[in-house]
Amino acid sequence: MENTLEDKQVQMPRIGDKAPDFTAKTTKGDIKLSEFAQEKWIVMFSHPADFTPVCTTEMSGFAQRKKEFDALNTELLGLSIDSIHAHLGWVDNVRRNTGVYFDFPIIADLDMKVSKLYGMLQPNESETAAVRAVFFIDPDKKVRLIMYYPLNVGRNMDEILRALEALQTSDKYKVAMPLDWKKGDKVIVPPPKTLEEMDARLADDSIEKVDFYLAKKSI
Numbered sequence: 753m754e755n756t757l758e759d760k761q762v763q764m765p766r767i768g769d770k771a772p773d774f775t776a777k778t779t780k781g782d783i784k785l786s787e788f789a790q791e792k793w794i795v796m797f798s799h800p801a802d803f804t805p806v807c808t809t810e811m812s813g814f815a816q817r818k819k820e821f822d823a824l825n826t827e828l829l830g831l832s833i834d835s836i837h838a839h840l841g842w843v844d845n846v847r848r849n850t851g852v853y854f855d856f857p858i859i860a861d862l863d864m865k866v867s868k869l870y871g872m873l874q875p876n877e878s879e880t881a882a883v884r885a886v887f888f889i890d891p892d893k894k895v896r897l898i899m900y901y902p903l904n905v906g907r908n909m910d911e912i913l914r915a916l917e918a919l920q921t922s923d924k925y926k927v928a929m930p931l932d933w934k935k936g937d938k939v940i941v942p943p944p945k946t947l948e949e950m951d952a953r954l955a956d957d958s959i960e961k962v963d964f965y966l967a968k969k970s971i
Contacts, residue, residue, distance in 0.1 A: 764871025
């Protein structure tokens with residue numbers, strides 16, 4: 753059966769998909785995703801509404817740790833279904849009251865175009881507010897990781913940074929990350945694909961082996 757327009761609106765990109773392109777107004781001017789943050793990673797995140805308590809804590813968290821994202825060659829990109837004037841008023845309000853400045857672009861998605869394109873509108877949660885989505889987009893504009901939270905639960909900034917660093921480390925060294933991996937921990941060496949590779953793995957004393965299929969090393 754053919755999908756209806758409503759069905760298409762709640763679909764979202766999948767891991768490995770090219771990030772859907774769009775143009776949008778932001779607090780730092782107009783952007784086109786395919787031309788934004790060239791040669792950088794992008795962490796794009798939505799929040800339900802400006803001038804709300806949980807969203808204020810989250811946006812403040814991104815702002816306070818922006819230098820850590822900068823160090824990971826990553827651009828932050830926020831979004832909510834609010835006007836550019838609401839965004840600017842909220843940014844100014846938070847800066848005056850707390851000293852925290854949201855120094856990254858925030859998309860004003862009044863027409864819900866980007867929210868629908870990325871499946872941020874989920875009717876059983878809300879039809880007018882974006883859920884708390886996070887999309888990790890690599891420099892080739894490919895979606896690499898997706899996180900979704902409901903309106904009433906804030907995200908974990910440590911986990912967002914950990915996951916970003918894990919993706920980048922995995923790409924660089926062609927390895928995988930075990931449970932709870934963080935920078936400095938051993939990584940998982942890809943399992944052998946032939947008998948010859950298996951024998952070589954078993955004879956290699958430079959890696960920590962639980963068995964031939966599970967081996968770790970330091971990088």
